[in-house]
Amino acid sequence: MPEFLQVLTYHQALQILEKNMPPRETEYLPLLGCNQRVLASDITSPEDMPAFDRSTVDGYAVRAADTFGSSESLPGMLSLTGEVLMGSKPILRVGRGQCAWIPTGGMLPEGSNAAIMVEYTEKLGLDTILTYRPVAPGENVMQKGEDVSQGEVVFRRGKVLKAQEIGLLASLGLVRLPVFEAYRIGVISTGDEVIPVDQIPLPGQVRDVNSFALAAALEASGAVVQLYPLIKDDYSCLRQALEKAWHENDLILMSGGSSVGVADFSLQAILSLPDAEVLFHGLAVKPGKPTIGARVGRKLIIGLPGHPVSALMIFYTMCAPLISSAAVNQVKARLTINLASQAGRDDFVPVQLLSAPGGPEAQPLLGKSGLMSILARADGYIHLPYEQQGIKGGEIVTVTRF
Amino acid sequence: MPEFLQVLTYHQALQILEKNMPPRETEYLPLLGCNQRVLASDITSPEDMPAFDRSTVDGYAVRAADTFGSSESLPGMLSLTGEVLMGSKPILRVGRGQCAWIPTGGMLPEGSNAAIMVEYTEKLGLDTILTYRPVAPGENVMQKGEDVSQGEVVFRRGKVLKAQEIGLLASLGLVRLPVFEAYRIGVISTGDEVIPVDQIPLPGQVRDVNSFALAAALEASGAVVQLYPLIKDDYSCLRQALEKAWHENDLILMSGGSSVGVADFSLQAILSLPDAEVLFHGLAVKPGKPTIGARVGRKLIIGLPGHPVSALMIFYTMCAPLISSAAVNQVKARLTINLASQAGRDDFVPVQLLSAPGGPEAQPLLGKSGLMSILARADGYIHLPYEQQGIKGGEIVTVTRF
Numbered sequence: 108m109p110e111f112l113q114v115l116t117y118h119q120a121l122q123i124l125e126k127n128m129p130p131r132e133t134e135y136l137p138l139l140g141c142n143q144r145v146l147a148s149d150i151t152s153p154e155d156m157p158a159f160d161r162s163t164v165d166g167y168a169v170r171a172a173d174t175f176g177s178s179e180s181l182p183g184m185l186s187l188t189g190e191v192l193m194g195s196k197p198i199l200r201v202g203r204g205q206c207a208w209i210p211t212g213g214m215l216p217e218g219s220n221a222a223i224m225v226e227y228t229e230k231l232g233l234d235t236i237l238t239y240r241p242v243a244p245g246e247n248v249m250q251k252g253e254d255v256s257q258g259e260v261v262f263r264r265g266k267v268l269k270a271q272e273i274g275l276l277a278s279l280g281l282v283r284l285p286v287f288e289a290y291r292i293g294v295i296s297t298g299d300e301v302i303p304v305d306q307i308p309l310p311g312q313v314r315d316v317n318s319f320a321l322a323a324a325l326e327a328s329g330a331v332v333q334l335y336p337l338i339k340d341d342y343s344c345l346r347q348a349l350e351k352a353w354h355e356n357d358l359i360l361m362s363g364g365s366s367v368g369v370a371d372f373s374l375q376a377i378l379s380l381p382d383a384e385v386l387f388h389g390l391a392v393k394p395g396k397p398t399i400g401a402r403v404g405r406k407l408i409i410g411l412p413g414h415p416v417s418a419l420m421i422f423y424t425m426c427a428p429l430i431s432s433a434a435v436n437q438v439k440a441r442l443t444i445n446l447a448s449q450a451g452r453d454d455f456v457p458v459q460l461l462s463a464p465g466g467p468e469a470q471p472l473l474g475k476s477g478l479m480s481i482l483a484r485a486d487g488y489i490h491l492p493y494e495q496q497g498i499k500g501g502e503i504v505t506v507t508r509f
Numbered sequence: 510m511p512e513f514l515q516v517l518t519y520h521q522a523l524q525i526l527e528k529n530m531p532p533r534e535t536e537y538l539p540l541l542g543c544n545q546r547v548l549a550s551d552i553t554s555p556e557d558m559p560a561f562d563r564s565t566v567d568g569y570a571v572r573a574a575d576t577f578g579s580s581e582s583l584p585g586m587l588s589l590t591g592e593v594l595m596g597s598k599p600i601l602r603v604g605r606g607q608c609a610w611i612p613t614g615g616m617l618p619e620g621s622n623a624a625i626m627v628e629y630t631e632k633l634g635l636d637t638i639l640t641y642r643p644v645a646p647g648e649n650v651m652q653k654g655e656d657v658s659q660g661e662v663v664f665r666r667g668k669v670l671k672a673q674e675i676g677l678l679a680s681l682g683l684v685r686l687p688v689f690e691a692y693r694i695g696v697i698s699t700g701d702e703v704i705p706v707d708q709i710p711l712p713g714q715v716r717d718v719n720s721f722a723l724a725a726a727l728e729a730s731g732a733v734v735q736l737y738p739l740i741k742d743d744y745s746c747l748r749q750a751l752e753k754a755w756h757e758n759d760l761i762l763m764s765g766g767s768s769v770g771v772a773d774f775s776l777q778a779i780l781s782l783p784d785a786e787v788l789f790h791g792l793a794v795k796p797g798k799p800t801i802g803a804r805v806g807r808k809l810i811i812g813l814p815g816h817p818v819s820a821l822m823i824f825y826t827m828c829a830p831l832i833s834s835a836a837v838n839q840v841k842a843r844l845t846i847n848l849a850s851q852a853g854r855d856d857f858v859p860v861q862l863l864s865a866p867g868g869p870e871a872q873p874l875l876g877k878s879g880l881m882s883i884l885a886r887a888d889g890y891i892h893l894p895y896e897q898q899g900i901k902g903g904e905i906v907t908v909t910r911f
Binding site: 138139142143156157158159163192193194195196197211212213214249253254255261262268269270271272273274275276277278279280282298299300301304305306307308309310311312313314315316317318319320321322323324326327340413414415419422436437438439466477478479480482483485508509 | 540541544545558559560561565594595596597598599613614615616651655656657663664670671672673674675676677678679680681682684700701702703706707708709710711712713714715716717718719720721722723724725726728729742815816817821824838839840841868879880881882884885887910911
């Protein structure tokens with residue numbers, strides 16, 4: 108059996124891929140188009156927010172000192188000079204011994220420096236307000252610039268923009284933002300035995316699962332996906348397909364063609380492209396041993412195993428973290444059974460998360476490697492690192508959710 | 510201060526909304542269009558997978574009995590009759606004392622019932638294979654139908670389809686699937702003080718944060734979003750906008766117009782629509798007390814508070830779970846400080862997740878309610894339930910991630 112070129116550990120391979128990820132251009136998009144995208148530069152606030160001192164309660168704008176000493180038994184007494192309207196600058200002024208009705212969000216009128224909640228006041232006649240407790244200067248007021256001040260860095264480059272970030276940017280009037288272009292990623296399935304999904308397999312044939320599973324996973328990572336037609340195990344067809352995909356994308360995921368027997372011409376086809384270099388072929392990883400990493404110019408080709416379960420597991424463990432900077436979703440759970448593994452190899456085991464009285468449990472989904480139905484039942488996977496020889500049942504493990 | 514119509518608890522309101530969620534039609538989409546959508550019916554497998562007994566290793570197809578007794582010191586001896594090719598039905602037959610080369614995924618030839626890994630064999634000359642260990646019948650073979658058998662329910666109605674489900678469906682040749690139509694959701698922002706985001710606010714005005722933040726959050730939940738122009742606090746404008754949005758959507762999120770003062774004509778406008786019923790107005794929830802729930806025909810209108818932080822928190826806690834059946838992303842963490850809360854009210858407190866030597870910590874983001882910058886720094890929230898009066902620092906809490 109021919110030896111692999113160079114068998115790397117999971118972490119070595121991940122680092123190499125990371126270092127060789129293609130650069131991304133910046134594009135400027137309207138605010139809503141930036142949803143779930145990644146900021147390409149730091150964002151500085153152009154203004155103070157709020158832009159004015161505003162009340163955080165429904166009540167009366169007052170001079171705080173005028174309420175000092177007020178109590179239930181000895182209320183203070185203020186004269187009502189008018190009403191602050193939402194959305195406009197108050198024209199009235201609060202003088203000593205005066206107050207003005209102010210709604211939540213209203214702008215504090217000149218002269219006032221606090222707001223007293225309506226619950227702690229009482230209206231006497233048309234223009235007298237009793238105050239039943241004192242307020243401190245600034246109480247119930249959001250100061251100009253208190254939320255965000257002008258010139259402050261609001262978000263750093265690399266931040267994934269979600270609803271609350273979009274909201275904050277909207278409130279600052281930032282309606283066009285620099286985000287990284289999505290990766291354009293081509294998917295090529297290969298294999299003499301692989302047929303299009305809408306065909307009936309003859310004995311010995313299987314349907315092209317990888318194009319669909321990888322496209323779905325890539326889409327969920329925010330990539331722009333291009334699917335290419337199926338390629339037979341044939342050097343010149345593969346070379347031609349790779350060259351086209353290489354021109355049209357930043358990164359190519361090729362599945363099949365990486366294992367013993369057909370790997371030779373996969374490698375040849377990659378190396379025939381200009382400025383091509385095989386970064387690794389073969390990982391001390393299960394599943395996914397025959398994975399290929401290659402750089403062609405400033406772009407990457409990753410050769411995934413042909414088997415759909417291995418291909419998808421390698422996608423989740425090695426490709427997804429490079430493509431998407433969204434937070435990885437991990438939970439702690441108690442392992443239900445002993446898990447053996449081989450030292451000198453990183454193992455990734457699909458698990459089901461079960462809720463149990465003592466907290467979540469991780470139930471490894473074993474059985475013959477390569478059952479698609481197992482992966483479809485899994486909620487995520489656990490990682491048995493290189494140095495470790497198995498994990499005991501009852502230990503707490505980290506589950507990375509799909 | 511006018512009383513709210515009927516103040517419900519969080520769970521009561523959630524149940525009422527759930528019961529009144531508009532029905533969803535089923536649509537049939539091509540497989541890739543079903544990514545991250547929800548199955549509208551149970552899916553049954555039309556065929557066995559694999560469709561034939563296949564080898565899970567590179568090696569030799571054998572009759573298991575012929576290997577019995579083989580060992581390192583006393584290898585068995587088989588004669589090689591040929592090679593199984595990927596993607597086609599083998600024409601050869603494995604008789605007693607014979608074997609055939611078979612690649613991973615290859616179809617077991619007639620007569621054979623197991624595969625032996627190439628690592629445990631040695632080739633002598635052109636057509637003799639030594640076997641160094643025995644294999645049991647069925648060993649290294651995935652049986653026909655072992656992954657999925659014909660007629661088996663593969664996925665149940667309600668399942669969210671992700672990459673691994675798409676992969677399994679592809680392998681079964683299911684290229685068009687019934688999924689629920691996405692909810693069409695209209696977003697209407699109201700308020701005299703609210704201006705479009707691309708304008709410079711005059712004193713007292715604020716930009717329309719809610720349209721953007723809610724649209725971003727809805728998009729992430731898989732809804733089809735329609736934004737409507739800003740509406741002033743005016744009964745007839747609001748009524749007209751609601752009627753139009755009601756015709757065009759399954760659900761309307763209206764923000765602003767639910768608090769004291771303007772709530773009256775929001776309710777009036779809703780009740781002027783045909784077959785309209787206010788389900789609740791006012792929740793024992795912080796933030797989000799003035800939330801409105803209403804049913805109009807078989808559609809829903811949810812009136813969110815005008816304040817962006819309250820509006821988004823109510824969206825995450827009450828609307829997102831109804832709109833998306835994707836798994837809620839929750840983690841356990843140790844609360845860093847004591848948190849007071851009022852019994853008889855559900856409190857939702859934004860937190861930051863910090864990694865600490867003893868496991869993740871949840872750091873409440875306090876400060877004046879309504880700072881947008883706080884929400885943008887938060888990773889999720891914790892829920893202090895109705896019955897509970899605060900949580901002590903050091904306790905383990907559940908953080909629901911945004």
